[in-house]
Amino acid sequence: MKYPCLVPVAAVVAGVAMFALAAGPVLGQSAPPKSKASPAAKTWTQPKTPWGDPDLQGTWTSDDCIGTPMNRPANFGDRLYYTEQELADRQDRLKTQLQTDLVETVASGQRVGTGPPAHWAERARRPCRQTSLVIDPPNGKTPDLTAEAKTRRIPEGAGNNNPKADSWEDFSYYIRCISRGVPGSIFPVIYGNGQQIVQAPGFVTIMQEMVHEARVIPLDGRPHASPNIRSYMGDPRGRWEGNTLVVETTNFLGNRNGLVGNGGGTPFSDAMKFTERFTRLGPDEIAYKITIDDPKTYASPFTVGFPLTQEPGYQNFEYACHEGNYAMFDSLSGARAQEKRAAEAAAKKK
Amino acid sequence: MRKALAVVVPAFVLLLASTPARAHHAFAAEFDADKPIKFKGTVTKMEWINPHAWIHIDVKGEDGKVTPWMIEAAAPNSLLRRGWTKESLPKGTEILVEGYQAKDGANRGNGSIITFTDGKKLFVGSSAGDPGAAPGTTAK
Helix, strand or coil: CCCCCCCCCCHHHHHHHCCCCCCCCCCCCCCCCCCCCCHHHHCCCCEECCCEEEEEEEECCCCCHCCCCCCCCHHHHHCCCCCCHHHHHHHHHHHHHHHHCCCCCCCCCCCCCCCCCCHHHCCCCCCCCCCCCEECCCCCCCECCEEEHCCCCCCCCCCCCCCCCCCHHECCCCCCCCCCCCHCCCCCCCCCEEEEEECCCCCEEEEEECEEEEEEEEEECCCCCCCCCEEEEEEEEEEEEEEEEEEEEECCCCCEEEEEEEEEEEEEECEEEEEEEEEECCCCCEEEEEEEECCCECCCEEEEEEEEEEECCCCCCCCCHHHHHHHHHHHHHHHHHHHHHHHHHHHHHH | CCCCCCCCCCCCHHHHHHHCCCCCCCHHHHHEEEEEEEEEEEEEEEEECCCEEEEEEECCCCCCCCEEEECCCHHHHHHHCCCCCCCCCEEEEEEEEEEEEECCCCCEEEEEEECCCCCCCCCCCCCCCCCCCCCCCCCC
């Protein structure tokens, strides 16, 4: 039940090509470049909630690192940050892209394709300063997969234009409008990167626009739930280390979402433990880091990080994903139509 | 009106390599590269639904017969961030659509290029460049 080969790797190429821009000030590295999102950072003091916790509240987005590759391209070696010249070049490209968005007429020679049009994408506001989303190990690359993980089935994701489409169960949990998992719900993708943080005494809640997750994180030191209780988004526990919110999440179902965009790629196991750190660097920037420790899936723990910023006018909107998920229907019915045509063609040959 | 005229045979590799990846679904799984569409239609409604909005149009054939079509648009939240509202595409508006038909032969298509009849694009604007796009908020 294969589709004709329509460039299965195009998504990967496209992600890099279209958004070779991106990013913003980085977080938590030894010498992060100065933040453009938080120009007042020098005089800024971490605000506190009325009950005394560091105040992280607001609606944040990971837009600035849209298109930044997970794994660092080899030519950058151990270098996490772009040079000032490289950043200036990326700023120019970003500016050109934003100007192109505002052109009122269709460019001559614009190609018509089956891919998503450029106007679907949301945009970074400033170039991402990082060369990769992986910030540790120093080479910016995810560790090797374990032998067992390499055998795990990877659900058909949005990056595959040639999917196995025998059943809805062949598709990723994102395409099925179920969940993108913890990393997938905050890692930057082409749209829907909003993260609304709301705090109350003893709790932090993170509302994530796509696919409308709400992570309710207790801060009172209670133990994790029994290992028998497992879920897609896991069981988070938070604490403050200075002004940094540290969230440890365990109790995952396993074999659901992975590291690649929108929770795709090799699924994490039920042994997964995430340790996230949210450090507010200024009025409009949080340094976000997540350490991924899944010994059944990766040879060693590693850390991904990028900035979350607040932007004028930016807010979360509802993402009731399943209400119009025609794509699932079309993909399955398209596969059946294709099989029928192939069978008819084969019968004619006989 | 033309109803499924082959217009351009696209160079898929180049095309896909230049478009954003990882929208909510695999496009080539849904739309048929062998079924290009190009026609004019009259908007009957726009569905602001997730994960993607759909524009409903009536397409009038040369024999006068009217056929309803659905054309896929961006995620409603992305449209909102580009400054779109429910009033942006009134019923009765004539638009030109170019793209590909659903693989199962249904009258659904991707809107690779959608313009008004004067050639202006429907979707102009940038999510990053219009701080006032989101309702109920004020720019800093």
